[in-house]
Amino acid sequence: MNTRKGNINSVAIVGGTHGNEFSGIYLLRKWQQLPDAISRSSFSVETVFANPKAFDENKRYLDCDLNRQFGFEDLNNTELANYEQSRAKAINYQLGPKGDAKTDFIIDLHNTTSNMGPSLILLQSDAFNRKMAAYVKSKMPDAVVVLEDQVSVEEHYFLSSISAQGVIVEVGPQPQSVIRQDVLDWMEEMTGHILDYIDLHNTDKLPELPKSFEAFKYIETLKLPEDEQGERIGMVHRNVQDADFKPLCPGNPIFTLFDGSVICWEGDYEAYPHFINEAAYYDNNLAMSLAKKVTVEV
């Protein structure tokens, strides 16, 4: 387990990695006016507007999903030169380079159309992150912790994997291209708690934390029902819609086909769906992610 001992000296807060996820973009604007809101005495903070052109066009991306372009091989493949592939290299140069990054910690701000509330997505479950999650949950009981630690941070292709430490703040439900105050407030609050945690860590002033907390560990992604030609033939069942992080048991309805018939889930574990019916995932016909509920020792 990779336990961070040293201080975090530099933090980057990234918004607009997806151009139609507005909360992070508007928070960056706000913090440009009110920089004290994100400054802490023990580290430097910079803000990065990752995909301004996609925002201008009111789209998630122009050519390809920016938040899938930060794998080592792709960053080093000079043939990959479309807009997002170029942005990825530019951001890697600015904050990284991945593997030896000048930035110690990245907070990447995202919205989802799914009913996920304020979610803290961790790419590794080392002691530093476990304490961070425990701290955030102690300050913000609505917060949900998601572990996407199935591979190492460096093997991930997310923007936040540029630095050795980082998080994805994922807040919903919010339609694309909309600003909801509840979602904006959640994102701002969670970001503030993360910055506070880093500051308390740096200054060795962390309060006593709970001994354990509940989290959701990513297991698999399910596709929407398709016919043999790959045409979508069904949708998320109404019982599952909006039921992010609620249990789905083997045999429960999961999809309704357009002809009215119902498909039940045939897994062999109690699953916790999330990213349910996320608009952006229709490109790849993805219906939801499934997690297992776990208890994390701090």
Add this chain to the structure above:
Amino acid sequence: MNTRKGNINSVAIVGGTHGNEFSGIYLLRKWQQLPDAISRSSFSVETVFANPKAFDENKRYLDCDLNRQFGFEDLNNTELANYEQSRAKAINYQLGPKGDAKTDFIIDLHNTTSNMGPSLILLQSDAFNRKMAAYVKSKMPDAVVVLEDQVSVEEHYFLSSISAQGVIVEVGPQPQSVIRQDVLDWMEEMTGHILDYIDLHNTDKLPELPKSFEAFKYIETLKLPEDEQGERIGMVHRNVQDADFKPLCPGNPIFTLFDGSVICWEGDYEAYPHFINEAAYYDNNLAMSLAKKVTVEV
């Protein structure tokens, strides 16, 4: 008052007027497989996929909003030749021409990101429409009736204004580019009741209807807060978010500026906001529509 005495002989059901409002598009596909669901013995029904190219590109529109192109002057202005302006002329030729339409009744299927539930938008409040709304509400108590009868049908620029009679079925909340089962089911149910009503009208078999019903009469549209440069500086207040068709009284909070200050509504009547924070209206920085609650005599 324009009371329709004659029969409705031809009905058109239109989906995909906006390419990222999926319910109507998927219902059209379903009904192509199961045409009995929309056929009634006393009239013919055709289906029209209004903006297939916007759907292919997963956008509301390519060049301009198709559902604003059906004003008389614009339909007759041959200079207006972009994609949606051309689609408008083609659809007017297919279903109209407006003012002397071969189609007697148009049902135009729409989604909104606003929390409007299943809404029936009427462009005139003649006896035929009043009975229709009373019938639909008697079958579907969740249905909301919105009167946009501030001008005559012919003066409207909506697609459904091609024919002398028609409705907009507007169902939400649904993010753009998503299919929610609850929203799809509401749209299908409301469409079925409208078709049943027309059939009962034609065959003189209408049941006894309530003597009156509650509706919401459009008054005005409010913009999001802007600075002098036209930059958005605020958002819908969290108390108003999702509170479509709930009363907003003079002095109630309506917007939160990004600097944290709160703007209250300064109108002089009890308003019923709807289309609150609709994603598609950000183009024009519109925040919501306001209505007055009225009692409609049948």
